[in-house]
Amino acid sequence: MILDVAARSFKSAKVLIPVEQLIGNCAGSRLPEVAPGQLTPAAAAAAVEACPTSALQLEEAACGAQLVLDYGECIGCGACAEASPLAFAPARLLPQFGVSRSGLVRRWNLATGAELPADDPVTVGIGNEILALMGRALNIREVDAGSCNGCEGEIVALNGPHYDLERFGIHFVASPKHADMLLVTGPVTRNMTEALRRTYEATPSPKLVVAVGACGCSGGLFHGSYAVTGGVDAVIPVDGFVPGCPPTPAMLLTGILRVIGSPAARRL
Template sequence: MYNAIKKLFQYGTVTVDYPKKHIKSSYITGVPKFNYDKCMHCMKCKNSCPTGAIVLSDNDGQNGKVPAVNIDECIFCRFCEEACQNDAVYFSNIFELAQKNRNDLRAAPLIIQDEDVSVLDYELLGKQLKENVKKFYGKSLNIREIDAGSCNGCDYEINALSSPYNDIERLGIQFVASPRHADMLMVTGCVTRNMEEALIKTYNATPSPKLVVAVGACACSGGIFKNSYAGRNGVDSILPVDVYIPGCPPRPQALIYGILKAIGRS
């Protein structure tokens, strides 16, 4: 007991105060950005991208097509930055990237056609979901994490949420062992063939209303395994996704931001 008290006075509080206080650090690798004044349109950045995340877009009102990033496909590998000889590509410190709509993460929007559901229906469903989220998950949340074929990078970051440094339980959020006790499913990986059935069964075992969060580039779009014979191109090809958290892997604070965004607390 004496040693515990001694350590407390010696090191003080180690828990980070995020999201009340934003984290500023030069060590944070965030979303890639382009300086179009330096860009020579050589497309070396596009050709070096292993996931095809860099596309041509009418970004920032420039004349003609310019390179831009589909953040849901980006694995933050820095190959584009290394390939650019004009320093037109650089990585920012912006890590709060989670979005409820996947198209908000893309320079080239996905085209989704559904003739059976009108825009008005989508708006009504979205309003009802937002009200239910605030009602049921405003103060507490139980999460079941599912590895659907990841490299474990995202899983390590999720595990770090329970450490003394991040201490996610201070926000009324905790992880549970059974989907039957869960309010939210956090899914990592591109959803391999072997995990597809298990993911669906876990989703069906989770009581409604429930939320699904896709964690990492693989879960958002398939990532480096996109269009592979062995898996799907992300979680939304199997289940409805409420929030996408890009990154490879996303840092713990990015995960906290995405979780709070899902339950209407950010």
């Protein structure tokens, strides 16, 4: 019996996905990308009208009207691509994972269709300090601060044979006292606010915090509800944000590696 299982596993195809195929890969998340040259004021207005959150907005600036896309508020519903299929399409590769909150925001000039430079594209935070101390080994404590568990499903997949987070020396631990990084999901419900604050205090320094999902970045669909604080950075300092509802394992991996300053993530 056990020999049959061993024989089958030797014969089965390799399932581990190479890291080069994972970094920045957001296929399946339905986060939108704007098609260069296809963005017109009418297409932008239709997409903004269709967007169920404030992820897409029109703004007036000194250089003219702008379309603002905040991935931190995007739930990947695909409504913008349905409303303006030429100008919007699901993205397959993005660098906005593990960046600062303002790094999740992109802008386009509606007169020219050209993208404007981001305010703050990448932050590495104190990741280099942890790298110097520990090489690439990293212990993560996952904190569910009111998630629907969609994000947890993707985090669990990170430990499976396809993504194999442990190949990077990254492990999940049961106590914040053993953690270098907190991976926080959910819009931080009022009931979880104090628990999250205490978990942060119980984590030894130097420590990193990654806010996961639209909920962790901004409160997501629950933004503005009386029952949530609305984003992890409203309660504790955050070193990097990973948008998506939920983010795929590849997006989570990219965000974690970027925040710890991995050379693989720096190639983005």
